[in-house]
Amino acid sequence: MRNRIKRAVSRAKYAATGGAVGGALGGLFSPKAAxxxxxxxxxxxxxxxxxxxxxxxxxxxxxxxAKARAGDRLGSAES
Structure with missing residues (x-):
């Protein structure tokens, strides 16, 4: 259930952002394009x-x- 909620919230967040950006860009041309x-x-x-x-x-x-591998390399270089 938690994964379904996370997916729905992610989808809604990106849809709202995409709609706002698309509307703003379209609004530069005309109301219909917005x-x-x-x-x-x-x-x-x-x-x-x-x-x-x-x-x-x-x-x-x-x-x-990647962080673990970088930490291993840095740790061995310090010794």
Whole structure:
């Protein structure tokens, strides 16, 4: 249940951001373009949020692994 909520929040956050950016860019041209830009931006943002929610655990593990390896190299150089 926790993963489903995390995924939904991530999707909503990115959709809102994408909609705002798309609406702002479209608003530079016309009100109709603002509406279309907001819709497209929200759609793209939702897709990005969905993918990020799936990829985040993998990215975090990779970061931790890289930090551990860098720490091992630095530790041996200090000795």
């Amino acid at each position: 509406s279309t830009g907001a819709g497209i931006g929200a759609f793209v943002g939702a897709m990005v949020g969905e993918k990020w929610a799936e990829a985040e655990p993998v990215v975090e593990r990779a970061k931790e692994s």
